[in-house]
């Protein structure tokens with residue numbers, strides 16, 4: 575690898591590192607809000623999951639993914655993965 579290529583690789587990876595850090599902060603912020611929802615649901619004896627809300631979000635995010643040139647199937651898998659974790663948290667809060 576030439577020095578120029580190595581420098582370019584490092585520069586690109588530095589951008590990736592910044593984006594990964596932003597993703598972690600954004601996810602942490604999202605989980606703070608979903609924990610609030612979980613506490614509210616537990617207080618009012620509401621079920622941990624809301625499939626209708628999930629469906630609306632998946633539809634919305636798939637549309638946003640298309641506009642952003644991101645694979646909508648990936649966006650759907652990612653959201654489902656996050657939501658599954660949120661539901662686990664809500665079940666824990668409910669006890």
Ligand SMILES: C=C(O[C@@H]1C=C(C(=O)O)C=C[C@H]1O)C(=O)O
Nearest residue numbers: 608611622623624627628657660
């Ligand atoms: C956060 C909620 O609880 C669950 C988690 C969701 C999410 O992570 O977006 C969406 C719907 C629910 O299944 C909610 O009901 O708003």
